[in-house]
Amino acid sequence: MKKKQNVTLKELANALNLSVSTVSRALNDHPDISETTRNKVKQLAEKHNYVPNLFASGFRSHRTHILGVVVPNISHYFTTTVLKGILEEGENLGYRVIISESKNDEKKQSEMLQTMMQFGVDGVLLALSRKTKSVDDILKVINRIPLVMFDKVSSKIPCTQVVINEEEAAYNAVEHLINTGKRRIAIIKETEGSFNSEKRYQGYLRALSEHGLPIDEKIILSTEDISLTKGRMMANILLSLKKRPDAIFAITDSAAIGVIKALNKFKVKVPEEIAVVGFSNSASSTIINPSLTTVDQPGNKIGRTAVKYLIDEIENPKEDATTKTIEIKTNLIVRDSSFKV
Amino acid sequence: MKKKQNVTLKELANALNLSVSTVSRALNDHPDISETTRNKVKQLAEKHNYVPNLFASGFRSHRTHILGVVVPNISHYFTTTVLKGILEEGENLGYRVIISESKNDEKKQSEMLQTMMQFGVDGVLLALSRKTKSVDDILKVINRIPLVMFDKVSSKIPCTQVVINEEEAAYNAVEHLINTGKRRIAIIKETEGSFNSEKRYQGYLRALSEHGLPIDEKIILSTEDISLTKGRMMANILLSLKKRPDAIFAITDSAAIGVIKALNKFKVKVPEEIAVVGFSNSASSTIINPSLTTVDQPGNKIGRTAVKYLIDEIENPKEDATTKTIEIKTNLIVRDSSFKV
DNA sequence: CTGAAAGCGCTTACAG
DNA sequence: CTGAAAGCGCTTACAG
Numbered sequence: 188m189k190k191k192q193n194v195t196l197k198e199l200a201n202a203l204n205l206s207v208s209t210v211s212r213a214l215n216d217h218p219d220i221s222e223t224t225r226n227k228v229k230q231l232a233e234k235h236n237y238v239p240n241l242f243a244s245g246f247r248s249h250r251t252h253i254l255g256v257v258v259p260n261i262s263h264y265f266t267t268t269v270l271k272g273i274l275e276e277g278e279n280l281g282y283r284v285i286i287s288e289s290k291n292d293e294k295k296q297s298e299m300l301q302t303m304m305q306f307g308v309d310g311v312l313l314a315l316s317r318k319t320k321s322v323d324d325i326l327k328v329i330n331r332i333p334l335v336m337f338d339k340v341s342s343k344i345p346c347t348q349v350v351i352n353e354e355e356a357a358y359n360a361v362e363h364l365i366n367t368g369k370r371r372i373a374i375i376k377e378t379e380g381s382f383n384s385e386k387r388y389q390g391y392l393r394a395l396s397e398h399g400l401p402i403d404e405k406i407i408l409s410t411e412d413i414s415l416t417k418g419r420m421m422a423n424i425l426l427s428l429k430k431r432p433d434a435i436f437a438i439t440d441s442a443a444i445g446v447i448k449a450l451n452k453f454k455v456k457v458p459e460e461i462a463v464v465g466f467s468n469s470a471s472s473t474i475i476n477p478s479l480t481t482v483d484q485p486g487n488k489i490g491r492t493a494v495k496y497l498i499d500e501i502e503n504p505k506e507d508a509t510t511k512t513i514e515i516k517t518n519l520i521v522r523d524s525s526f527k528v
Numbered sequence: 529m530k531k532k533q534n535v536t537l538k539e540l541a542n543a544l545n546l547s548v549s550t551v552s553r554a555l556n557d558h559p560d561i562s563e564t565t566r567n568k569v570k571q572l573a574e575k576h577n578y579v580p581n582l583f584a585s586g587f588r589s590h591r592t593h594i595l596g597v598v599v600p601n602i603s604h605y606f607t608t609t610v611l612k613g614i615l616e617e618g619e620n621l622g623y624r625v626i627i628s629e630s631k632n633d634e635k636k637q638s639e640m641l642q643t644m645m646q647f648g649v650d651g652v653l654l655a656l657s658r659k660t661k662s663v664d665d666i667l668k669v670i671n672r673i674p675l676v677m678f679d680k681v682s683s684k685i686p687c688t689q690v691v692i693n694e695e696e697a698a699y700n701a702v703e704h705l706i707n708t709g710k711r712r713i714a715i716i717k718e719t720e721g722s723f724n725s726e727k728r729y730q731g732y733l734r735a736l737s738e739h740g741l742p743i744d745e746k747i748i749l750s751t752e753d754i755s756l757t758k759g760r761m762m763a764n765i766l767l768s769l770k771k772r773p774d775a776i777f778a779i780t781d782s783a784a785i786g787v788i789k790a791l792n793k794f795k796v797k798v799p800e801e802i803a804v805v806g807f808s809n810s811a812s813s814t815i816i817n818p819s820l821t822t823v824d825q826p827g828n829k830i831g832r833t834a835v836k837y838l839i840d841e842i843e844n845p846k847e848d849a850t851t852k853t854i855e856i857k858t859n860l861i862v863r864d865s866s867f868k869v
Numbered sequence: 870c871t872g873a874a875a876g877c878g879c880t881t882a883c884a885g
Numbered sequence: 886c887t888g889a890a891a892g893c894g895c896t897t898a899c900a901g
Contacts, residue, residue, distance in 0.1 A: 193672070193878095195878060195879090196878065196879065197878075197879095205887080205888090206887065206888045206889075207878090207879080207880095207888090207889095208880080208881080208887075208888060208889080208890095209886085209887055209888070211878095211879065211880065211881090212880090212881090212887090215880085219886060219887080220886070220887085221886060221887090224886080224887085238642075238645065238646045239646065239878090239879080240587075240646075240648065240877090240878055240879070241646055241647050241648060242583065242586065242587045242592060242647070242648045242877095242878080242879095243587055243877075243878035243879040243880090243893090244878080244879050244880070245583060245879095246581075246583045246584055246587050246877090246878085246879080246893060246894075246895095247878080247879050247880055247881095247892080247893050248879090248880070248893085249893075251583060253626075261608055261611060261612060261615070262605065262608035262609060262611075262612060264603065264605075267602055267603035267608060268603060270602055270603075270627075271602060271603060271629065274602070274627075274628060274629055278628075283626055283628075283643070283647060284626065284627070284628075285594075285624055285625065285626055285627075286615070286625070286626075286627050287615060287619075287624075287625075288612065288615055301579070302624070304579065305579045305580065305581075305582055306582050306583070306624060307581065307582060307583045331534075444815060451817070470811070470812060471811060471812050471815045474785060474812045474815045474816050475815050475816075475817075476792070476816075476817055536894060536895090537894065537895065538894075538895095546871080546872090547871070547872045547873075548872090548873095548894090548895080548896095549871075549872060549873080549874095549896080549897080550870085550871055550872070552894095552895065552896065552897090553871090553896090553897090556896085560870060560871080561870070561871085562870060562871090565870080565871085580894090580895080581893090581894055581895070583893095583894080583895095584877090584893070584894035584895045584896090585894075585895050585896070586895095587877060587878075587879095587893090587894085587895080588876080588877050588894080588895050588896055588897090589877080589895085589896070590877075
């Protein structure tokens with residue numbers, strides 16, 4: 188099939204007996220150009236459906252107006268809400284967005300960052316892959332272009348980081364359980380302390396200690412890859428204890444849902460015998476029965492905020508590295524799994 | 529912060545006392561270049577961490593190696609699995625991918641297509657926004673660059689289309705219900721016959737008629753925006769009928785889950801009194817209780833297939849328009865909502 | 870086997 | 886107010 192070629196400045200210039208420079212300026216509303224000329228040019232451009240070759244101009248000006256995003260997994264609901272925010276705000280501010288997945292693989296993550304750079308993106312948004320050992324490749328990026336991290340971050344990387352108030356959110360969740368009368372609260376967290384898991388765990392510990400409750404290692408469970416299945420397994424372990432917990436705080440919704448499934452199976456009453464709280468407010472949290480009390484993570488806002496900071500750094504380059512951390516507030520959403528009216 | 533500049537061909541050439549042409553050829557393994565030279569060049573390039581400016585070469589060669597994707601909504605689980613497939617396969621074949629959302633808005637969709645073209649993508653992957661009235665803007669795209677549609681397609685657009693066997697999948701789902709002894713099967717579909725809804729409806733009709741079952745308008749329900757809430761509402765309507773159905777086929781999982789929630793609420797036994805079947809095999813289908821019988825849509829495969837066809841069209845341009853439709857097979861996943869062991 | 874030169878489509882400092 | 890020209894970093898037909 189024959190593809191129509193795009194009209195170029197040169198063609199417009201020839202047709203109008205003007206120079207390429209003048210046509211370019213006319214289209215860009217340069218003040219030097221007379222209104223007559225400008226109108227003539229714009230009319231013809233309109234007529235021929237002229238679209239500027241962003242590639243040429245981007246190449247010329249060393250700016251591509253593309254942002255690169257690297258996330259561990261594109262199909263987590265929370266991640267999609269962040270991406271939506273990035274897409275929307277990026278677009279508002281005149282940027283296209285390239286999205287890629289690291290599949291939670293450090294090597295893959297480095298590759299993606301490399302390709303993005305090669306491609307000439309103006310800046311990068313990054314949520315770290317799990318178990319990222321070496322941050323060298325990320326530091327290399329920072330040396331060349333602005334980088335903003337979100338959600339899965341690391342203090343080893345000197346850049347702007349947009350996160351939620353992980354510690355406080357966990358604190359509030361656990362405090363809510365305490366307020367409903369629970370005294371023996373278990374936690375299910377990750378083995379290798381990721382940033383998020385670690386902060387949530389700290390919030391848990393602080394809530395217990397500030398309310399004078401003992402910390403019992405037996406009901407502090409860790410798992411490598413936290414998931415629904417693992418949640419179910421951990422619940423089985425907790426049910427087999429001589430002194431069962433009266434509440435379980437899982438640091439992800441999927442684990443919490445696994446917990447509820449296990450409790451349902453053994454006819455343990457939720458929340459009367461054991462209450463459950465998750466983290467993320469995923470779509471499934473209202474599908475499970477009883478519906479899940481959980482922390483709402485405002486993904487859209489996180490995405491928008493991260494983009495704004497990134498574009499600001501792109502458009503107003505600073506001499507020295509920015510290393511501020513922006514915390515986005517979360518809300519606890521109380522549902523039947525912790526408190527029935 | 530100071531950003532390091534990328535090394536250019538010219539700089540390498542100067543350092544080695546060679547011409548830019550030779551350096552370029554050496555790096556691209558051009559057969560003309562002597563091995564000695566090639567090695568020298570490659571070593572220096574390596575040392576200085578040379579990365580080619582894809583922008584410049586893409587610009588030069590009129591090829592950007594970027595694909596554009598436009599989908600109605602990035603956060604549907606099914607969509608993310610398709611995107612994963614696109615990302616993976618695209619990457620394998622050496623392409624980057626730009627993703628954008630039309631938000632089910634026709635105007636927005638046109639805008640996104642326009643920007644993608646302006647940006648110089650080599651090809652476009654499109655899932656149509658709901659209620660796309662005019663396909664003019666899409667035809668304009670086809671005139672310039674290859675376009676492949678998937679999932680939400682339209683016969684009005686002459687291009688390669690990758691879909692699932694919608695009609696057959698629905699037929700199989702309904703036949704399964706008939707095989708389990710159900711005789712009065714309701715359907716919940718969309719009011720405005722989208723491609724998908726229409727095909728699934730046809731499969732429903734064919735299953736009933738081929739098994740000699742009557743078609744009853746009273747249990748054929750339509751809704752504008754099919755959703756969990758709407759599924760719940762439709763279930764209420766069906767429960768209020770004098771002659772209740774003994775099975776409900778909802779053309780989306782979310783509606784099916786709404787149906788189950790309503791049935792649970794009214795203590796209707798699922799599947800004994802009323803069986804339920806959905807469509808998509810979304811994550812929530814195993815969270816709801818009883819777990820949902822549903823059609824598994826292989827999103828990853830759809831994405832991969834669509835990319836392959838698109839890249840083939842990019843790299844081997846044909847004289848005349850391709851208009852084939854590729855159907856990807858689906859499987860019915862039988863769970864407790866239709867058949868308990 | 871290597872180099873000089875043109876050109877991809879655009880922007881912009883310089884000149885008039 | 887308008888134009889000629891250089892240049893962004895690369896590739897490639899042409900010459901030697």
